[in-house]
Amino acid sequence: xxxxxxxxxxxxxxxxxxxxxxxxxxxxxxxxxxxxxxxxxxxxxxxxxxxxxxxxxxxxxxxxxxxxxxxxxxxxxxxxxxxxxxxxxxxxxxxxxxxxx
Amino acid sequence: xxxxxxxxxxxxxxxxxxxxxxxxxxxxxxxxxxxxxxxxxxxxxxxxxxxxxxxxxxxxxxxxxxxxxxxxxxxxxxxxxxxxxxxxxxxxxxxxxxxxxxxxxxxxxxxxxxxxxxxxxxxxxxxxxxxxxxxxxxxxxxxxxxxxxxxxxxxxxxxxxxxxxxxxxxxxxxxxxxxxxxxxxxxxxxxxxxxxxxxxxxxxxxxxxxxxxxxxxxxxxxxxxxxxxxxxxxxxxxxxxxxxxxxxxxxxxxxxxxxxxxxxxxxxxxxxxxxxxxxxxxxxxxxxxxxxxxxxxxxxxxxxxxxxxxxxxxxxxxxxxxxxxxxxxxxxxxxxxxxxxxxxxxxxxxxxxxxxxxxxxxxxxxxxxxxxxxxxxxxxxxxxxxxxxxxxxxxxxxxxxxxxxxxxxxxxxxxxxxxxxxxxxxxxxxxxxxxxxxxxxxxxxxxxxxxxxxxxxxxxxxxxxxxxxxxxxxx
Amino acid sequence: xxxxxxxxxxxxxxxxxxxxxxxxxxxxxxxxxxxxxxxxxxxxxxxxxxxxxxxxxxxxxxxxxxxxxxxxxxxxxxxxxxxxxxxxxxxxxxxxxxxxxxxxxxxxxxxxxxxxxxxxxx
Numbered sequence: 199x200x201x202x203x204x205x206x207x208x209x210x211x212x213x214x215x216x217x218x219x220x221x222x223x224x225x226x227x228x229x230x231x232x233x234x235x236x237x238x239x240x241x242x243x244x245x246x247x248x249x250x251x252x253x254x255x256x257x258x259x260x261x262x263x264x265x266x267x268x269x270x271x272x273x274x275x276x277x278x279x280x281x282x283x284x285x286x287x288x289x290x291x292x293x294x295x296x297x298x299x
Numbered sequence: 300x301x302x303x304x305x306x307x308x309x310x311x312x313x314x315x316x317x318x319x320x321x322x323x324x325x326x327x328x329x330x331x332x333x334x335x336x337x338x339x340x341x342x343x344x345x346x347x348x349x350x351x352x353x354x355x356x357x358x359x360x361x362x363x364x365x366x367x368x369x370x371x372x373x374x375x376x377x378x379x380x381x382x383x384x385x386x387x388x389x390x391x392x393x394x395x396x397x398x399x400x401x402x403x404x405x406x407x408x409x410x411x412x413x414x415x416x417x418x419x420x421x422x423x424x425x426x427x428x429x430x431x432x433x434x435x436x437x438x439x440x441x442x443x444x445x446x447x448x449x450x451x452x453x454x455x456x457x458x459x460x461x462x463x464x465x466x467x468x469x470x471x472x473x474x475x476x477x478x479x480x481x482x483x484x485x486x487x488x489x490x491x492x493x494x495x496x497x498x499x500x501x502x503x504x505x506x507x508x509x510x511x512x513x514x515x516x517x518x519x520x521x522x523x524x525x526x527x528x529x530x531x532x533x534x535x536x537x538x539x540x541x542x543x544x545x546x547x548x549x550x551x552x553x554x555x556x557x558x559x560x561x562x563x564x565x566x567x568x569x570x571x572x573x574x575x576x577x578x579x580x581x582x583x584x585x586x587x588x589x590x591x592x593x594x595x596x597x598x599x600x601x602x603x604x605x606x607x608x609x610x611x612x613x614x615x616x617x618x619x620x621x622x623x624x625x626x627x628x629x630x631x632x633x634x635x636x637x638x639x640x641x642x643x644x645x646x647x648x649x650x651x652x653x654x655x656x657x658x659x660x661x662x663x664x665x666x667x668x669x670x671x672x673x674x675x676x677x678x679x680x681x682x683x684x685x686x687x688x689x690x691x692x693x694x695x696x697x698x699x700x701x702x703x704x705x706x707x708x709x710x711x712x713x714x715x716x717x718x719x720x721x722x723x724x725x726x727x728x729x730x731x732x733x734x735x736x737x738x739x740x741x742x743x744x745x746x747x748x749x750x751x752x753x754x755x756x757x758x759x760x761x762x763x764x765x766x767x768x769x770x771x772x773x774x
Numbered sequence: 775x776x777x778x779x780x781x782x783x784x785x786x787x788x789x790x791x792x793x794x795x796x797x798x799x800x801x802x803x804x805x806x807x808x809x810x811x812x813x814x815x816x817x818x819x820x821x822x823x824x825x826x827x828x829x830x831x832x833x834x835x836x837x838x839x840x841x842x843x844x845x846x847x848x849x850x851x852x853x854x855x856x857x858x859x860x861x862x863x864x865x866x867x868x869x870x871x872x873x874x875x876x877x878x879x880x881x882x883x884x885x886x887x888x889x890x891x892x893x894x895x896x
Contacts, residue, residue, distance in 0.1 A: 207479075207501075214472055221465050230461055237468030241475045248479030257478055260426065262849050264471055267433045269846035271464055273839040274437050278456045280835055281447040291461075294454050296532075324882055328889040 206247035213240035227282070227289040231275050238268050306362050309369040311355070312348040312377050313421075316414045319344030320407060327403045337406040341388045344410060348417075349381030359773065365485055366424045371773035372625055376420035376551045382755070383544050383632045384413045389748030390536045390640045397648060397740060398534050399446045408445070412438030412540070416548035420555075425474050425484040428552045432470070432516070435548055436463050439541060443533040451650065455532025462525040466515030469508045476505025486555060497568065509556070510569060516549035518542075519606040520580035530599035535646055538595060539639030542602040543632035550609060550628055554621055557613060573614035574706055580607030581713035588720045592654050594642055597720060598635070601679060604713060605631055611703070611710055612694045620697035622771045627690030629766075630759050634678040634687055637752035641672045644739045644749070652737050658724050659731040665739055669728045671753050678756050680721035681714045686759035693767060833895060840887060847880055 213236060220233025242261045249257025283289060307314070323340055327333050352374040359370035388409065395401050411434060418431030440463060444456025478484050480502035481492050496502045515522040530538040557569075584604025591597040609627055612620035645661075645668075646652055662669035678685035691714060695707040759766065854861070854873050861869035887893065 210475075214468075217468065221461075227457060227461065231464070234461070234464045234468055237465070238471055241468065241471040244472065244475035245478060248475065252479070252482055254482060256484055257475075259853070260429075260474070260478065260484065262853070263426065263430060265849060266846050267429070267437075267467075269842045270437055271433070271460075271467075273843050274440050275460050275464065276835060276839050278440065278444050278453070278460050280832060281444060282450075282453040282457050285448070285450045285453055291457075294457060296451060296454055321879065321882060324886050328886055 203247060203251045206243060206251075210240040210243040210247065213237075213243065225290050225292055227279050227291055227294075230291065231272075231279070235268060235272070238264060309355070309358055309360050309362055310367070312352045312374070312381070313414070313417055315344055315348040315351065316381075316410055316417065319348075320410045320414065323407045323410060327407060333403055334401055337403070338388065338392055341406045341410060342385065345381045345385035345388060345413065348413075349378050349385060352377035352381060356769075361423060365487060366427055367418075367421050368423050369421055372770060373421045375625060375629070375770060375773075376547065377417050379547055379629050379632050380413050380416040380420070380544050383547075383636055384409060384540065386633075386636050386640065386748045386752050387536050387540045387544075389744045389751070390539070390636075390643055392744035393740065393742035394534070394536050394643045394646075394745065397646070398650070399449055402445050404441070405445060408438045408441050409540075412442065413544065416544055416551075419548045420551040422552060422555055423486050425477065425486070425556075428555065429471070429474060431548070432552065433467065435545065436467065436516075439463070439545060442537045442540070443529060446534065451532040452534070455529045458525050458532075459529045462515065462522075466512045466522070468512075469515075470512030473505045473507070473509030473512060476501055477509065480505065486558075489556075490558075503568065506569065507572070510553070510572065513549055513553050514576055517546050517553070517606045517609070518603055519576045519610055520583050520603065521576065523580070523583070523603045523606075526603055527596045527599040530602070531593060531595045535595065535639055535643040538599075539636045539643070542598070542639070543635050546602070546606060546609075547628040547632055550624060553613065554624065557616075558621070570614055570616060573610055574703070577607045577610035577614050578706060578709050580604060580610065581710055582607075582716075585713045585716040585720075588717065591720075592656070594653055594655050594658070594724075597655065598638060598642070601717065601721070602635065604717060605635075605679075607713070608691055608694055608710055611698050611706055614706060615694075615697040615701045615703060617697055617701050618771065618774045619700055620694065621774055622767055623690070623693030623697045625770045626693055626759075626763065626767050630678070630686030630690040630756065633752045633755040633759070634675045634685070637671065637749050637756065638675040638679065640745060640749040640752065641668055641675070644668065644742060644745050645737060647737070647740075655724060655727065657737045659727045661728040661737070661739075664737075668739055668749075671749055672728065673725045674753050674756060676721040676725050678760070680718045682718070684760050686756045686763070689760060689763035689767075693763075836892060840892060844880070844884065850876065 217233045217235075217237035217240060220236065221230050224230050224233060242264055245257040245261050245264070249255060249261075279289065282294070286294065288294070319340060323337055326336050326340065330336055356370060356374045356378075359368075361368050388406070391405070391409075395405060415431045415434030415436075415438060418427055418434065420431075422428040422431060440456055440460040443459050444452045446452045474484070477489070480499050481489050481496055483489060483492070511522070514520075515525075518526045530542065533541065581604050584600045584602070584607060588597050588600035588604065591600060609624055609631075612624035612627065614620075615623075642653070645657060658672075661672070674685065678687035681687045681691045683689075691710065695710055698704070698707040698710070851873070854869075858869065
């Protein structure tokens with residue numbers, strides 16, 4: 199017995215929404231970044247689910263690419279966050295507000 | 300896979316830039332004083348790749364099992380990116396030292412961002428769009444914050460990174476839904492299957508998410524909030540690259556996918572969204588730019604409104620619109636890079652002299668710079684006979700042709716508003732006495748870069764017809 | 775179809791019930807004679823020192839970031855290795871060359887980090 203594709207899609211849509219909500223309401227830069235990773239992972243889940251549903255491996259290969267890109271992004275993001283923390287000693291994005299009109 | 304050496308010949312511009320990156324990494328590893336070498340290497344790489352793209356513009360072909368296209372407008376884009384990066388490299392020569400410490404990675408990452416843009420323009424598959432987009436975006440996050448001791452740069456970089464990655468999330472999820480419903484990531488197959496998918500809500504949601512993600516990347520209205528902060532906080536020359544290369548690359552990717560979607564006019568489902576983005580970006584960008592005192596923020600808002608003008612061409616959805624967008628992007632890239640270049644020359648140490656008031660009386664002290672900046676400002680505001688006017692003309696013409704006359708009227712209205720803040724700088728330079736003594740820095744390379752962009756702006760303004768004919772012949 | 779999941783639910787309920795029952799019953803029936811030694815944090819016999827909210831040296835982050843990058847890139851090698859014989863049959867030597875180029879570029883990055891002192895701990 200297989201689990202219908204709709205279940206996977208509903209789960210990944212829910213994960214995506216949790217990620218979007220996290221980006222919009224959380225104030226810590228690292229938590230925001232983790233929410234973004236959650237969005238990417240929900241997309242991965244969609245791709246893998248479709249891939250197995252369609253019997254087509256393209257989606258799984260795409261997930262590899264998304265994972266590597268997410269890793270590169272995580273490295274760059276952590277580096278940026280550390281550089282910022284060294285100058286400002288905070289990660290609260292409400293206090294990171296020098297640039298505005 | 301590569302079938303023969305013939306295939307390698309077609310991707311020479313890509314090979315030049317990739318080879319440039321690898322050689323630059325080796326040089327940076329082993330050389331004690333690598334700045335001069337890397338500068339020369341970047342100039343060589345961008346110049347060679349740009350000129351070769353132009354030279355091989357007629358070799359249209361599709362390579363790697365239908366993954367990558369070369370020739371035609373792909374090479375036109377490649378020319379824009381490489382010559383744009385060429386100008387940015389010239390401007391960086393002295394600017395980077397003035398702004399702060401030089402970090403060896405600067406030119407390497409500049410080259411990798413250009414490689415990403417070229418991949419985006421040549422993409423024939425959602426894979427390549429994604430890889431190119433991320434190569435470009437991640438390089439941009441690093442470029443914005445490379446000077447890690449500067450707080451402004453940190454902040455700009457963090458904002459760019461968080462919002463850029465957020466947009467990437469939308470794009471990936473959109474690609475996931477498109478793949479699942481269309482059962483392919485190839486754009487050509489997508490074009491064929493699109494007519495059967497117009498009733499599939501999941502597919503339409505996927506395309507919409509994809510478009511929303513790219514609306515972030517082109518810096519258009521509902522998702523524009525990062526633009527002014529990022530441009531203000533980043534090094535000026537790098538901000539110039541974000542606003543030109545980044546925008547042009549994102550538009551090239553949208554054109555690649557929408558060309559598939561608009562095939563047979565089924566893509567008109569998304570026209571309301573594009574009209575919304577375009578109209579509000581133009582109006583919002585032009586009106587908020589008026590109230591800015593910082594020239595980089597003003598140029599950032601002007602960049603939002605230019606994204607709106609460009610989106611008119613997308614909303615029009617015909618081949619005139621596409622040709623108009625490509626011409627507009629070429630014109631916009633060079634005039635905006637020129638403007639950012641002059642801002643970089645005027646800028647003092649520690650990011651001073653960035654207010655609009657610093658430009659008062661510039662014409663008396665440095666008539667050449669004032670004249671060049673006037674050319675760029677006239678062109679940005681769309682006054683003939685410069686390139687910016689023809690860009691707008693072609694885009695508006697395409698809109699009228701597809702029955703969106705009122706959108707073109709909004710565009711004209713917004714251009715009229717924008718004349719105020721562009722020409723305010725020209726008036727300040729020529730008719731105001733200087734308040735404080737602002738000495739532009741002496742930078743021969745920087746001047747070469749600015750003059751080169753001015754020449755390109757004038758050339759595009761003098762021969763718009765033949766260039767638009769060239770672009771249209773590839774559509 | 776939901777019927778087929780009932781054994782899982784049963785196992786779940788038994789597991790939760792067992793854990794809760796054990797903890798509760800030892801609280802109810804066991805003798806309770808607390809002293810200061812018993813109430814202190816258990817550190818395998820050591821005396822607890824300092825707070826847990828300590829800053830970690832930035833070097834750990836650097837190593838973590840480099841690890842993420844070089845670790846994740848390997849996922850391209852796995853499918854290639856599994857499918858290598860088929861690939862080699864289809865396209866010949868270029869199956870090998872393309873992965874070779876990929877690894878050379880990756881090694882170049884590794885060498886760059888090494889030369890720049892990314893792995894120096896002091």
